[in-house]
Structures are given as structure tokens and as C-alpha cells.
Amino acid sequence: METIYDEIEIEDFTFDPTTQLFQYPCPCGDKFAISIDDMKDGEDIAVCPSCSLMVKVIFEPEDLDEYYDQI
Known part of the structure; x- marks a missing residue:
């Protein structure tokens, strides 16, 4: 079973159009x-x-x- 650390809104992620990844800082x-x-x-x-x-x-x-518009 997956253990979810938190729930984060998409607006809080940063999107990189080059890598096409959404990223958010991890505590580690x-x-x-x-x-x-x-x-x-x-x-x-x-x-x-x-x-x-x-x-x-x-x-x-x-x-x-x-976000697809940025690609």
C-alpha cells in the first residue's frame, strides 16, 4: 500500500517545459x-x-x- 506524505495542489508545483516535469521540494x-x-x-x-x-x-x-501550451 502506498503511503502518501502529503497532498499538494498543482499550482504549488513548478513546471519545466523542457523536461515536461512538475516538481515540488521534498523534505529530504x-x-x-x-x-x-x-x-x-x-x-x-x-x-x-x-x-x-x-x-x-x-x-x-x-x-x-x-501547461501543454508552454511546451
Whole structure:
């Protein structure tokens, strides 16, 4: 079973159009990350590559449209 560290609104993430990743600071010092395509496919869990923490991204599918415009 997945243990979710927190739930974060999509607006609190930073989006990098080059890597197409949403990122949010993790308490360990790294960043949670999730790709825009994974989110489009219904995924809502961003993971930290340096530790076991995960956060749930709170968003509606139409929220992604403005970010696709930046790509």
C-alpha cells in the first residue's frame, strides 16, 4: 500500500517545459517529480527519487491545458 506524505495542489508545483516535469521540494532536499504525460494518463502520485516519500497531486485534467501550451 502506498503511503502518501502529503497532498499538494498543482499550482504549488513548478513546471519545466523542457523536461515536461512538475516538481515540488521534498523534505529530504531533493524534489518530488511527475511528468505531464503521466498526469494526463490519470497518474496523480509524484515521487522523490532520493527517498521513499510520495505526494498526491491535486488537479483536474483541464488544469493541464495551460501547461501543454508552454511546451
